[in-house]
Amino acid sequence: MNVSAGSLDRPNSYIGRSVSRPNAKRLLEGKGRYVTDLVLPRMLYAAFVRSPYAHGRILSIDTDEAAALAGVRAVFTGKDLAAICTPWVGTLDHFKNMKSPPQLPLPTEKVTWSGQPVVLIVADSRAIAEDAAELVMIDIEEMPALADPVEAMSAGAISEELDDNLCFSMKLDAGGVDEALEAADLTVEQSFIFGRHTAVTLEPRAIVADYDPSENRLTAHHATQTPYQFQDVYSRHFGIPEANVRVIAPDIGGSFGMKLHVYHEEMAAVGASILLGRPVKYVADRMESFVSDIHARDHRVTARLAVGKDGRITGMEVDDVTAIGPFSSYPRTSAVEGNQVVRLMGAPYDFSAYRAKLSVVFQNKVQASQYRAVGHPIACAVTECMVDKAARELALDPFDIRGRNLIPDDSYPRKSPTGYQFEKLSHEVCLSRLRSLMNYDSLREEQAKLREKGILRGIGIALFVEITNPSPAFYGVGGARISAQDGAVVKLTPSGEVHCAISVTEQGQGTETVIGQIVADQLGVDRAKVRIMTGDTDMTPHGGATWACRGAGIGGETALQAARRLKANLLSIAGFILQAQPGELDIREDWIIEATTGQQRISLAEVARIAFFRSDTLPPGTQAQLSVAHHYAPQGYPFAFTNGAQGSLVEVDVETGFVKILRHWVVEDCGRIINPLLVDEQIRGGVVQGLGAAFFEECLYNAEGQLTNGSLTDYLVPMACEMPDIEISHVETPTRDTELGAKGVGEAGTAAASAAAMNAVNDALAGHGAVLSQIPMTPTRILKALGKI
Amino acid sequence: MSGKIAVSLTVNSEEVEAFVAPRTTLADFLRQDLQLTGTHAGCEMGVCGACLVLIDDQPVHACLMFAVQVDGCVIETVEGLTSRDAITDLQKAFHERNALQCGFCTPGMLVSAYGILSSGKVPSREEIRDALSGNYCRCTGYEAIVDAIERTVGERWRAKVAEEEA
Ligand code: FES
Ligand code: FES
Numbered sequence: 001m002n003v004s005a006g007s008l009d010r011p012n013s014y015i016g017r018s019v020s021r022p023n024a025k026r027l028l029e030g031k032g033r034y035v036t037d038l039v040l041p042r043m044l045y046a047a048f049v050r051s052p053y054a055h056g057r058i059l060s061i062d063t064d065e066a067a068a069l070a071g072v073r074a075v076f077t078g079k080d081l082a083a084i085c086t087p088w089v090g091t092l093d094h095f096k097n098m099k100s101p102p103q104l105p106l107p108t109e110k111v112t113w114s115g116q117p118v119v120l121i122v123a124d125s126r127a128i129a130e131d132a133a134e135l136v137m138i139d140i141e142e143m144p145a146l147a148d149p150v151e152a153m154s155a156g157a158i159s160e161e162l163d164d165n166l167c168f169s170m171k172l173d174a175g176g177v178d179e180a181l182e183a184a185d186l187t188v189e190q191s192f193i194f195g196r197h198t199a200v201t202l203e204p205r206a207i208v209a210d211y212d213p214s215e216n217r218l219t220a221h222h223a224t225q226t227p228y229q230f231q232d233v234y235s236r237h238f239g240i241p242e243a244n245v246r247v248i249a250p251d252i253g254g255s256f257g258m259k260l261h262v263y264h265e266e267m268a269a270v271g272a273s274i275l276l277g278r279p280v281k282y283v284a285d286r287m288e289s290f291v292s293d294i295h296a297r298d299h300r301v302t303a304r305l306a307v308g309k310d311g312r313i314t315g316m317e318v319d320d321v322t323a324i325g326p327f328s329s330y331p332r333t334s335a336v337e338g339n340q341v342v343r344l345m346g347a348p349y350d351f352s353a354y355r356a357k358l359s360v361v362f363q364n365k366v367q368a369s370q371y372r373a374v375g376h377p378i379a380c381a382v383t384e385c386m387v388d389k390a391a392r393e394l395a396l397d398p399f400d401i402r403g404r405n406l407i408p409d410d411s412y413p414r415k416s417p418t419g420y421q422f423e424k425l426s427h428e429v430c431l432s433r434l435r436s437l438m439n440y441d442s443l444r445e446e447q448a449k450l451r452e453k454g455i456l457r458g459i460g461i462a463l464f465v466e467i468t469n470p471s472p473a474f475y476g477v478g479g480a481r482i483s484a485q486d487g488a489v490v491k492l493t494p495s496g497e498v499h500c501a502i503s504v505t506e507q508g509q510g511t512e513t514v515i516g517q518i519v520a521d522q523l524g525v526d527r528a529k530v531r532i533m534t535g536d537t538d539m540t541p542h543g544g545a546t547w548a549c550r551g552a553g554i555g556g557e558t559a560l561q562a563a564r565r566l567k568a569n570l571l572s573i574a575g576f577i578l579q580a581q582p583g584e585l586d587i588r589e590d591w592i593i594e595a596t597t598g599q600q601r602i603s604l605a606e607v608a609r610i611a612f613f614r615s616d617t618l619p620p621g622t623q624a625q626l627s628v629a630h631h632y633a634p635q636g637y638p639f640a641f642t643n644g645a646q647g648s649l650v651e652v653d654v655e656t657g658f659v660k661i662l663r664h665w666v667v668e669d670c671g672r673i674i675n676p677l678l679v680d681e682q683i684r685g686g687v688v689q690g691l692g693a694a695f696f697e698e699c700l701y702n703a704e705g706q707l708t709n710g711s712l713t714d715y716l717v718p719m720a721c722e723m724p725d726i727e728i729s730h731v732e733t734p735t736r737d738t739e740l741g742a743k744g745v746g747e748a749g750t751a752a753a754s755a756a757a758m759n760a761v762n763d764a765l766a767g768h769g770a771v772l773s774q775i776p777m778t779p780t781r782i783l784k785a786l787g788k789i
Numbered sequence: 790m791s792g793k794i795a796v797s798l799t800v801n802s803e804e805v806e807a808f809v810a811p812r813t814t815l816a817d818f819l820r821q822d823l824q825l826t827g828t829h830a831g832c833e834m835g836v837c838g839a840c841l842v843l844i845d846d847q848p849v850h851a852c853l854m855f856a857v858q859v860d861g862c863v864i865e866t867v868e869g870l871t872s873r874d875a876i877t878d879l880q881k882a883f884h885e886r887n888a889l890q891c892g893f894c895t896p897g898m899l900v901s902a903y904g905i906l907s908s909g910k911v912p913s914r915e916e917i918r919d920a921l922s923g924n925y926c927r928c929t930g931y932e933a934i935v936d937a938i939e940r941t942v943g944e945r946w947r948a949k950v951a952e953e954e955a
Contacts, residue, residue, distance in 0.1 A: 019897065020885050020887060021884075021887065022790075022885050024883075024884055024887070024889055024892065025884055026881075027889060027891075027894070027895055028871075028880045028883055028884060028889065028895060028899070029827070029867065029868070029871045029880070030825075030827020030828070030866065030867035030871065030895075030896045031827065031868075032826075032827075032892050032893070033826075034826075034829075034893065036822070036830070038940070127810075127812065199927075200829045200927060201891075201893075201927055202829070202837060202839055202891070202894050202927050203829070203891070203893045204831075212901070223914045235858075250893065252891060253829070253831075253891045253892070253893030254890075254891045254893060254927045254928055255891075256927070260861035272861070285833060286832045286833060286834070306938035340888025341914075414840060430790070469823030507891055508889070508891035508892060509890060510890075510927055511889075585946070677887050678887060681887050681890065681929060681930075681933055684929065684930035684932050684933070685890060685927075685928045685929050686930075687930060687932045688929075688930035689927070707919070711832075712831075712832040712834065712836045712837060713834060713835065713836050716949075717927070718926055719921070719922050719923075719924075719925065719931075720917075720918040720919075720922060720924065720926075720931040720934070720935065721915075721918045721919050721921070721922040723918075723931050723932070724932060725914075726930065726932055726934055749930075755931040780908070
């Protein structure tokens with residue numbers, strides 16, 4: 001185990017300071033460079049003809065008229081692209097017996113969801129491509145659509161390659177559940193429905209694929225979080241040497257996990273560029289986003305909780321059925337969410353009898369897969385709602401019942417009944433901090449007073465555990481070529497400034513800022529003299545990039561270690577120049593100093609000048625190493641778990657079913673905080689996504705598998721006027737697995753916001769005999785629960 | 790498709806003469822023909838606010854206008870507001886408060902905020918939130934944006950009072 005670095009805590013350290021993002025100024029002036037903005041010479045534009053049916057057999061496709069339209073350069077169908085692209089299958093080996101049908105850019109036999117791209121038109125402009133799309137005739141024999149997951153479980157297989165519609169199933173049994181239920185004073189049981197929702201990034205998915213046949217070279221300007229993963233995918237599926245594939249991810253208008261999956265349209269655009277030898281641009285429009293971006297959640301959970309009359313939880317049983325669309329997504333699969341749901345259940349609490357069943361089911365809707373907080377909101381809402389239900393039955397206060405059950409802060413390390421290893425969590429501190437942050441007792445008093453006036457307020461709280469900093473245990477062990485390590489090249493410029501190219505990526509969360517803070521801090525240079533480069537597979541070392549809350553924890557540690565190595569090199573050269581022992585020197589504010597006295601000896605710029613241009617003055621045999629390449633992979637715990645607590649205050653109008661969200665509180669422990677300003681905004685953004693799921697967002701389908709609200713006017717997203725101010729407080733329990741001690745924070749807000757909101761609504765409705773156990777909690781569902789409609 | 794139509798307008802203080810297809814939206818015209826890519830498109834149906842620009846000093850959705858409709862108008866985009874220093878204080882407040890993440894909603898937010906600021910009123914937080922009800926942001930959760938606008942409104946108001954007193 002590493003020793004914690006003292007220098008991280010020194011007074012003028014950049015670590016722990018709220019500094020703003022240097023790269024945000026450009027965006028504020030309208031000078032962002034998003035893929036949607038990009039125009040290349042000779043570039044063509046792609047549009048797709050999509051299936052109007054959720055399920056059907058393709059009988060014939062007539063593209064003659066479309067191909068003849070002026071300005072149309074090519075029309076491609078499934079067969080054309082199958083000739084140059086090998087199929088992909090979204091399974092992971094460590095999910096035993098998992099299966100999924102092979103996928104091609106465009107289908108050759110069947111369509112399996114409404115909105116599936118079937119024909120690709122490439123033309124001089126997007127408008128012409130869309131005109132041509134109208135002229136394509138596709139004859140599809142419609143087949144019965146399987147929209148309902150439970151029905152799909154027993155129905156015939158959607159895919160001809162498979163026997164049934166069960167993608168993956170799993171049972172966990174830590175033992176003792178039957179005994180616990182038997183002996184329990186109280187058994188709480190509840191079924192939950194979590195609606196499908198989707199990421200709705202403001203910038204839709206976009207790619208400019210640019211294949212140069214003369215060099216067998218593919219450059220993909222791709223709005224993604226994971227350029228290296230796509231370098232690998234394009235290389236292997238199109239048979240181009242990996243070194244000839246360059247993926248550039250410039251400014252990205254939001255991702256949240258959605259833009260790291262393989263999509264048929266992007267693969268088709270790459271294929272078209274290869275076939276045409278010209279750049280091809282594809283930008284999804286909003287309607288296309290709704291029917292082709294991954295959806296998320298879609299879980300039906302039944303849970304039982306065994307509780308003693310003292311409020312102690314003694315056991316839990318869970319059954320989760322989740323529907324993922326017609327295939328499992330690639331290369332991360334669609335089983336990860338369900339897996340995390342059943343493994344995170346009950347995570348904050350101290351009991352060992354646990355049993356769970358997970359069924360991951362195919363159906364005729366667009367693919368569902370990882371989106372911000374993967375599985376956490378489900379596990380958290382089920383657990384926390386059950387705990388509240390038990391509290392209500394036992395007439396215990398929600399804080400009280402949690403206090404009796406959570407894992408004591410002094411009992412770590414420990415293992416959860418589902419196999420997760422917790423290094424150190426801080427539930428007790430977080431819970432009591434939340435109580436004072438919310439001013440809980442006076443909230444309750446106010447609630448009681450308002451209730452007398454007929455105003456229904458509800459207070460809800462939720463504890464959560466979040467998975468961050470994943471090791472290869474996440475994907476690598478399952479055979480996926482998704483890296484758990486990151487790499488950085490840190491170099492001194494001849495003027496004494498610093499350049500750092502690193503494999504973690506930026507989507508606005510502040511990755512570059514945080515890496516810059518760490519590098520500047522460790523090297524003892526001014527932050528303004530550090531330039532960070534990300535998002536280009538040709539320019540930065542291979543690495544995992546930014547997902548699953550690994551950017552600061554793993555990327556940050558990579559940068560820290562790389563910077564320390566460069567510093568050692570710089571001190572050794574300075575030692576030669578100054579005829580001093582490197583160990584007696586240090587770097588502060590761009591100067592080599594005497595470590596003990598702080599006296600300035602020589603500027604870094606002067607060291608750089610001598611090393612680069614007057615190497616003749618260095619002792620013979622000295623080769624100054626002014627660039628350092630360094631990789632770091634987590635090696636301690638398989639994941640760095642974080643924890644926290646959230647609170648929600650709502651007001652419910654029992655006549656209309658409308659809910660006003662009044663306040664929201666978050667106490668969060670993400671280990672060492674590098675930049676509080678950025679951390680807080682990650683949490684706020686995450687909370688609002690969780691509140692969106694709780695109250696508004698749902699992809700609605702009819703029985704024929706048609707999405708009925710696939711536009712931004714029909715699909716409700718949280719807007720400024722509906723969202724509350726969010727108060728945040730931090731507890732810092734650094735991980736001792738790294739020098740930096742940072743864990744992730746990007747998903748914490750989303751993880752528990754909907755659970756806290758659900759508990760708040762149910763608290764408001766307690767006494768009216770209504771319990772909400774489905775999200776989103778729409779006015780209609782609230783009125784139904786109240787028996788008003 | 791019919792032929793192109795001549796338009797002449799002012800964009801960011803420059804005279805622009807162009808031939809545009811009747812179906813070209815103002816958003817596409819700005820982004821593609823004039824390469825003013827600061828104006829974004831997020832929904833192309835008037836709900837997300839990413840495409841907001843000023844037409845004759847009023848915030849308007851560029852995705853809902855055809856380029857031919859703005860013949861003779863004065864258009865200003867985030868690039869124009871930036872270069873004539875009309876929102877420097879607002880941009881500074883956004884930057885310091887970290888009121889943007891991916892930045893895709895930001896130009897539209899700034900145009901809405903410009904509208905709030907030029908109303909001359911001092912709105913409450915709730916009124917600011919209401920005024921932003923046509924601007925979708927997926928990243929920030931809005932609070933920092935409200936803070937940044939609130940701060941700028943306050944600063945301008947205090948500056949105005951100080952000026953009047955002087
Ligand atoms: S693009 Fe115009 S409002 Fe969304
Ligand atoms: S900052 Fe990303 S949408 Fe607002």
